[in-house]
Amino acid sequence: MTSDTITSTTVLDARGVTMRFGGLTAVGGVDLTVNEGEIVGLIGPNGAGKTTFFNCLTGLYIPSEGQVSYKGKVLPHRSHLVTQAGVARTFQNIRLFANMTVLENVLVGRHTRTKEGLWSALLRTPGFKKAERASEERAMELLEFTGLAAKRDTLARNLPYGEQRKLEIARALASDPGLLLLDEPTAGMNPQETRATQDLVFAVRDQGTAVLVIEHDMRFIFNLCDRVAVLVQGEKLVEGTPAQVQSDERVVAAYLGTPFEGAPGADEAAEVAQAEQRTEGDDQ
Amino acid sequence: MGAAVATFASTFLAWTWTDEFPGNLTVTGYPGGLQVLTLVGSVLTLLFLLAGLGVRGLRWLTPGGSTSSALMLALGTFATTWYTVAAIAWQLGGLANLEPGGFVAAVASLLLVLSVLGLPADMPFDEEHPPAGVLARFRHVLKAPEPGPAMVLPSWAEVLLVCAACGVGLTVFTYGIGAEAEGFVGFLILTGFAAAGAYRAGLMRRVSSLTHKYRNVALTAAFFSAALFPFTQDSDAYTSVAVSILIFATVAVGLNVVVGLAGLLDLGYVAFLGVGAYTAALVSGAPTAALGVQFPFWAAVLTGAVVSMIFGVIIGAPTLRVRGDYLAIVTLGFGEIFRIGMQNLDGQSGPDLTNGPNGIPGVPDLKMFGFDFGESHTILGFELGRFANYYLLMLLFTAVIVMVFRRSDSSRIGRAWVAIREDETAASAMGINAFRLKLLAFALGATLAGVAGTVLAHVEYGVHPDGYKFVHAVPPNSAFLLAAVILGGMGTLSGPLIGAALLYLIPNKLQFMADYQLLLFGIALVLLMRFRPEGLVADRRKQMEFKEPDQVDAPTHGGGLDTKTGV
Numbered sequence: 001m002t003s004d005t006i007t008s009t010t011v012l013d014a015r016g017v018t019m020r021f022g023g024l025t026a027v028g029g030v031d032l033t034v035n036e037g038e039i040v041g042l043i044g045p046n047g048a049g050k051t052t053f054f055n056c057l058t059g060l061y062i063p064s065e066g067q068v069s070y071k072g073k074v075l076p077h078r079s080h081l082v083t084q085a086g087v088a089r090t091f092q093n094i095r096l097f098a099n100m101t102v103l104e105n106v107l108v109g110r111h112t113r114t115k116e117g118l119w120s121a122l123l124r125t126p127g128f129k130k131a132e133r134a135s136e137e138r139a140m141e142l143l144e145f146t147g148l149a150a151k152r153d154t155l156a157r158n159l160p161y162g163e164q165r166k167l168e169i170a171r172a173l174a175s176d177p178g179l180l181l182l183d184e185p186t187a188g189m190n191p192q193e194t195r196a197t198q199d200l201v202f203a204v205r206d207q208g209t210a211v212l213v214i215e216h217d218m219r220f221i222f223n224l225c226d227r228v229a230v231l232v233q234g235e236k237l238v239e240g241t242p243a244q245v246q247s248d249e250r251v252v253a254a255y256l257g258t259p260f261e262g263a264p265g266a267d268e269a270a271e272v273a274q275a276e277q278r279t280e281g282d283d284q
Numbered sequence: 285m286g287a288a289v290a291t292f293a294s295t296f297l298a299w300t301w302t303d304e305f306p307g308n309l310t311v312t313g314y315p316g317g318l319q320v321l322t323l324v325g326s327v328l329t330l331l332f333l334l335a336g337l338g339v340r341g342l343r344w345l346t347p348g349g350s351t352s353s354a355l356m357l358a359l360g361t362f363a364t365t366w367y368t369v370a371a372i373a374w375q376l377g378g379l380a381n382l383e384p385g386g387f388v389a390a391v392a393s394l395l396l397v398l399s400v401l402g403l404p405a406d407m408p409f410d411e412e413h414p415p416a417g418v419l420a421r422f423r424h425v426l427k428a429p430e431p432g433p434a435m436v437l438p439s440w441a442e443v444l445l446v447c448a449a450c451g452v453g454l455t456v457f458t459y460g461i462g463a464e465a466e467g468f469v470g471f472l473i474l475t476g477f478a479a480a481g482a483y484r485a486g487l488m489r490r491v492s493s494l495t496h497k498y499r500n501v502a503l504t505a506a507f508f509s510a511a512l513f514p515f516t517q518d519s520d521a522y523t524s525v526a527v528s529i530l531i532f533a534t535v536a537v538g539l540n541v542v543v544g545l546a547g548l549l550d551l552g553y554v555a556f557l558g559v560g561a562y563t564a565a566l567v568s569g570a571p572t573a574a575l576g577v578q579f580p581f582w583a584a585v586l587t588g589a590v591v592s593m594i595f596g597v598i599i600g601a602p603t604l605r606v607r608g609d610y611l612a613i614v615t616l617g618f619g620e621i622f623r624i625g626m627q628n629l630d631g632q633s634g635p636d637l638t639n640g641p642n643g644i645p646g647v648p649d650l651k652m653f654g655f656d657f658g659e660s661h662t663i664l665g666f667e668l669g670r671f672a673n674y675y676l677l678m679l680l681f682t683a684v685i686v687m688v689f690r691r692s693d694s695s696r697i698g699r700a701w702v703a704i705r706e707d708e709t710a711a712s713a714m715g716i717n718a719f720r721l722k723l724l725a726f727a728l729g730a731t732l733a734g735v736a737g738t739v740l741a742h743v744e745y746g747v748h749p750d751g752y753k754f755v756h757a758v759p760p761n762s763a764f765l766l767a768a769v770i771l772g773g774m775g776t777l778s779g780p781l782i783g784a785a786l787l788y789l790i791p792n793k794l795q796f797m798a799d800y801q802l803l804l805f806g807i808a809l810v811l812l813m814r815f816r817p818e819g820l821v822a823d824r825r826k827q828m829e830f831k832e833p834d835q836v837d838a839p840t841h842g843g844g845l846d847t848k849t850g851v
Contacts, residue, residue, distance in 0.1 A: 112715030
């Protein structure tokens with residue numbers, strides 16, 4: 001896709017981010033930058049610390065070391081303040097407000113960009129009505145953008161899986177972020193849905209929001225990203241263009257293991273997958 | 285149908301020879317006491333049966349199922365009648381005390397149920413898999429189809445319908461509050477079955493979609509029909525019950541902000557009612573109050589509200605850092621701390637502020653604009669006693685609190701509360717300062733309870749620490765408040781109001797069962813949670829949550845819009 005477009009402004013700058021849980025170092029000294037108008041991919045085997053790194057970026061975890069800055073300002077370690085600053089995220093295991101409607105979900109995303117407090121709600125001031133109308137308009141715009149406008153009054157839990165993923169993106173976009181963090185946006189999707197998500201991410205980028213995306217679907221990542229970083233056992237192994245990463249032997253080794261006598265059979269592969277799933281569970 | 289007429293006729297006969305049984309069922313030719321309930325039941329069954337047979341002009345009664353609703357009503361009539369007959373036999377010692385009318389009624393109501401069972405079911409039986417066994421068949425007959433789209437009426441007619449529904453509500457409530465213990469049981473049985481019947485007939489859904497459409501009209505109509513209540517009473521006996529219900533219900537609405545919207549399980553909520561009541565008692569010039577000041581009422585209300593809010597923040601700030609079950613335990617503790625604290629601020633173990641276990645009696649009656657709330661007044665030819673005055677005053681506060689609930693619910697703040705309830709982590713990732721908003725919900729809830737408390741102090745002539753326990757046979761207490769919210773329907777407006785009215789009336793009317801009250805209450809709560817987990821009044825969200833499949837794999841009928849029922 002687009003080649004290495006290096007823009008002058010850095011949106012996200014993570015330096016030496018380290019996260020330790022007791023004796024376990026989940027993320028060790030990772031540096032990562034995301035520039036304006038860029039889509040950056042973060043890949044790595046299960047349990048490599050990708051989601052932990054995301055949680056450090058968004059203030060859900062307080063990193064043991066290192067700091068994260070957004071457009072030159074150091075981000076605080078409070079989740080809602082990070083969002084207010086302009087970094088929005090989605091979750092690996094979908095975390096929608098299941099019993100709210102589609103529209104309400106997106107309206108919640110508008111929270112940081114509106115100010116109407118309890119008093120104006122109780123007194124129904126003209127400002128309140130205006131702000132509500134504006135929020136709703138913006139939310140509907142985003143629903144049109146993600147193709148969910150027809151389902152505005154459906155409960156989020158009743159959406160099909162693929163649309164739940166889309167709604168999560170719409171909800172994150174509602175806070176008008178400068179950087180969008182997507183945690184496995186195509187997990188569990190079929191090829192058509194994956195392609196649709198890919199188009200959606202490009203459209204988001206074209207609207208001027210930088211994107212950092214974790215994904216396992218290599219085709220998706222290599223089609224989408226301007227730059228890819230590989231995280232293995234909590235440390236950054238390689239960073240570069242999709243082509244560079246794809247051809248790097250260490251990446252192949254990290255994913256498939258170093259070659260040994262005799263190709264791995266189906267049984268072993270299943271075993272590995274199982275083990276990986278377990279580590280993934282621990283990671284959460 | 286003949287059976288329905290027979291039941292109807294039997295209510296005009298004498299059921300027993302003696303007037304020892306309450307309600308005087310001895311007169312032939314005029315129904316009295318519990319007979320009225322059987323009468324109403326049979327008339328309603330008859331109407332639904334006729335509607336089921338397609339009689340013109342009655343079709344509107346049953347947009348949903350007709351047989352199932354008629355069956356429900358028939359069952360209700362049957363249960364009420366048999367209950368009455370059994371009660372007569374039990375109380376007077378033997379079946380010999382029944383006059384022929386009683387037997388006629390019993391047999392006729394049984395026939396009624398049997399004949400309705402003979403009618404074709406609303407939902408056709410599945411040809412390939414007919415339900416096996418009598419019980420399954422019976423259950424099947426009770427199922428009702430969804431009502432079709434409503435007939436388009438001019439809006440004034442719809443508004444009129446809303447008002448009529450409020451009028452029916454007032455009549456039912458007035459009857460219930462005036463019923464004696466035996467009559468009240470019959471009343472509960474019949475209303476329960478009638479409500480189930482109306483629900484199956486699709487009438488409930490019609491009414492709730494109308495009230496949804498004309499929310500303001502419905503609220504105003506409800507307010508006015510509630511305001512009419514004291515005018516239907518000729519003594520203060522039941523208005524005193526009504527004002528207590530109103531206070532209890534208002535506090536339940538306040539608790540609904542905390543539990544229903546923000547999802548914070550608060551088990552010590554009654555403490556805030558206590559803070560408001562104590563504050564009002566202290567500043568209203570009671571002779572035994574430690575502070576020798578007498579504020580005008582509006583100032584007392586404001587003081588009560590502000591002090592409650594401060595307590596809400598003080599208690600909320602440390603406790604809201606824990607989530608879920610832990611929050612429930614901590615608030616339970618704080619609720620008890622309040623009561624024990626009030627008991628000990630008596631000058632011996634602490635500063636003399638509350639007279640300890642004696643409470644602060646003798647809070648004077650309110651006087652506003654020359655209107656003495658303690659005396660009877662004659663307005664438009666109706667005499668309004670002391671409690672009727674307070675009832676009307678409290679109704680104003682209820683209206684304000686209901687408005688606060690509604691407006692905060694449908695706003696940015698309300699959405700943030702629901703988001704926190706749904707998933708706190710995701711909510712804060714959406715930029716919501718969860719702690720601050722939870723504290724806001726807690727403080728708002730405390731303030732609303734405090735306002736209700738200031739009125740309570742005047743109505744009950746004083747305050748006493750034992751009035752604010754966690755659990756007690758008499759509401760309001762924290763357990764009953766929470767039960768009212770859950771029983772009525774979390775997050776809804778009318779739910780806690782209905783729940784509170786039921787939870788107040790039932791213990792009040794059934795005092796002869798005092799020893800078993802809490803046991804029965806527990807059983808009822810368990811049954812309700814098993815069969816209707818969303819509460820009596822389901823809000824739109826809850827209803828979809830419990831009743832709809834998680835993911836729509838097959839297309840559902842007609843889209844999701846007709847399921848809106850939150851009132």
